[in-house]
Structure formats: C-alpha cells, structure tokens
Amino acid sequence: MPNYVPIMLDCEDRVCVVIGGGQVAERKVRELLAGSARVTVISPLVTPNLQEYYDQGKLNWIPRKYAAGDLEGTFMVHAASNDAGVNAAVAAEAKTKGILANVADQPDLGSFIHPSVLRRGRLLIAVSTSGAGPLAARAIRRKLDEDYGTEYEEYLDALYHIRKAIQQQVNNPAVRQKLLRKASGPEMFETLRQGTSRPWSPEDIRQWINDNQEE
Numbered sequence: 029m030p031n032y033v034p035i036m037l038d039c040e041d042r043v044c045v046v047i048g049g050g051q052v053a054e055r056k057v058r059e060l061l062a063g064s065a066r067v068t069v070i071s072p073l074v075t076p077n078l079q080e081y082y083d084q085g086k087l088n089w090i091p092r093k094y095a096a097g098d099l100e101g102t103f104m105v106h107a108a109s110n111d112a113g114v115n116a117a118v119a120a121e122a123k124t125k126g127i128l129a130n131v132a133d134q135p136d137l138g139s140f141i142h143p144s145v146l147r148r149g150r151l152l153i154a155v156s157t158s159g160a161g162p163l164a165a166r167a168i169r170r171k172l173d174e175d176y177g178t179e180y181e182e183y184l185d186a187l188y189h190i191r192k193a194i195q196q197q198v199n200n201p202a203v204r205q206k207l208l209r210k211a212s213g214p215e216m217f218e219t220l221r222q223g224t225s226r227p228w229s230p231e232d233i234r235q236w237i238n239d240n241q242e243e
C-alpha cells in the first residue's frame with residue numbers, strides 16, 4: 029500500500045479527461061465540475077446526467093472509445109471505463125506523460141485516489157482508508173456529518189474575513205499573531221455560534237480587533 033500524501037488540488041481551468049461515462053465517471057466528473065475544471069469525457073455511452081451536463085455546455089464529450097494519444101495536453105485523467113485493459117492503457121499513457129491519474133478498478137496503476145468528502149462551505153473533511161474499503165470511508169464520513177453542521181460554514185466565512193482584516197489592519201507582528209491565534213480559537217467559534225445570525229460587518233470586525241488587541 030502506498031503511503032499517500034494528502035493534498036488539496038486547484039483544478040480551475042485545467043484540462044481534465046475522464047475515460048468512461050458510467051456511474052463512477054459521473055461521480056468524478058461532478059467533483060471536477062465543482063472545482064471549475066475543463067472536463068472532457070471520452071466514452072461511447074454516457075449516463076443521462078452526463079448527457080445533461082454536455083447538453084448544458086458544462087463539459088466536452090467525445091463519443092467514442094479511448095485511443096492512444098488522447099491524453100496529450102491533459103493535466104489529469106480518470107480511467108473509469110469498465111474495461112480493465114483500457115484503464116491500464118490509459119494509466120500507462122498517463123505515466124509516460126507525467127499526467128496525474130486515478131484508475132477506478134486498479135488504483136495502484138494510478139497516482140492518486142479519492143477520499144470520501146464532507147463539505148461545509150470552506151470546511152472540507154476528507155476521509156480515506158487508503159483503498160482498504162471505500163464504503164467504510166463513506167460510513168466514517170457520514171458519522172462526521174452529524175458533528176459538523178452548517179454552523180461551520182458561517183464560522184469559517186467569518187474567520188476568513190476576520191483574518192484578512194487582521195492582516196491588513198494590524199502592523200505590530202506580536203499583536204497580529206496574538207489576534208490571529210485568538211480569532212482561530214474555540215472561543216471565537218462559540219462567540220460566532222451563539223451570536224446573532226447576521227454576518228459580522230467590517231465595523232464589527234474592526235470593533236473586535238480594537239477590543240482584543242490591548243488584552
């Protein structure tokens with residue numbers, strides 16, 4: 029088993045190719061589109077949802093089988109056909125060209141795998157079993173669903189703006205560090221959670237910085 033390195037990849041405007049158009053391909057395409065990638069699906073057939081994305085102009089669809097050379101100029105590929113030989117050939121082309129590759133049926137032939145993901149706005153919790161059991165990863169993720177509710181979305185939005193304001197408004201490095209720590213601590217989470225439902229205004233943030241930098 030490889031010792032996987034966890035990363036968060038920015039795929040915006042990157043060319044990402046998906047070989048195959050079944051349920052697995054559809055799941056991977058959804059994540060790529062959510063990340064604003066430029067998606068091309070190569071597959072003779074696609075699911076109704078993929079067809080709809082194509083009709084809406086959200087992705088490019090080449091309605092044929094994979095052919096050697098299809099990966100030229102590609103940032104990342106998902107080999108998600110139901111033909112093991114084809115998926116292996118895609119993985120081999122990706123390897124010679126240094127292209128990131130996920131292989132649905134033979135993960136060891138690729139360079140990365142997908143975790144099960146829980147999103148709350150800016151908060152992303154990824155659970156992986158390193159391939160031991162994808163459904164176990166999903167079950168663990170579903171348990172976390174209960175602990176991490178929508179309040180985290182508001183909390184992290186507020187924290188983002190507070191940190192930006194501290195970085196812009198506070199020049200003294202020691203004070204800035206103290207405020208950044210305080211802003212990221214559990215107290216702030218509780219304050220934001222128990223406060224009014226309206227988001228903090230720039231004035232609220234300025235006030236919080238003033239109230240807290242002297243302590």
Ligand SMILES: C[C@@]1(CC(=O)O)C2=NC(=C\c3[nH]c(c(CCC(=O)O)c3CC(=O)O)Cc3[nH]c(c(CC(=O)O)c3CCC(=O)O)/C=C3\N/C(=C\2)[C@@H](CCC(=O)O)[C@]3(C)CC(=O)O)/[C@H]1CCC(=O)O
Pocket residue numbers: 055056130131132133134135140141142143144145155156157158159160161162163165166169
């Ligand atoms: C988490 C999730 C993310 C996602 O796909 O985005 C994900 N698989 C999910 C669902 C799922 N996978 C499978 C089923 C059918 C039931 C079953 O057979 O168990 C279902 C259920 C369904 O489809 O509904 C079967 C399966 N999966 C893999 C193989 C091949 C193998 O194990 O060798 C086979 C056997 C194929 C066969 O024999 O035909 C391989 C991988 N699947 C991974 C991720 C990677 C490891 C993740 C980890 O363990 O950390 C890895 C290695 C590569 C990759 O895909 O990146 C997503 C749940 C999302 C969620 O709901 O949260």
Ligand SMILES: NC(=O)c1ccc[n+]([C@@H]2O[C@H](COP(=O)([O-])OP(=O)(O)OC[C@H]3O[C@@H](n4cnc5c(N)ncnc54)[C@H](O)[C@@H]3O)[C@@H](O)[C@H]2O)c1
Pocket residue numbers: 047048049050051052053070071072073074075092093094108109110111112114131132133162
């Ligand atoms: N990694 C995972 O999460 C996971 C989960 C379930 C299954 N799988 C594996 O993933 C693969 C795909 O599963 P699925 O349920 O989406 O299959 P599927 O049968 O629903 O879809 C297969 C797709 O591959 C296309 N295809 C076939 N030959 C092709 C070729 N030569 N070039 C391009 N496209 C081609 C078909 O047109 C079809 O759209 C299977 O090998 C399955 O065992 C992986």
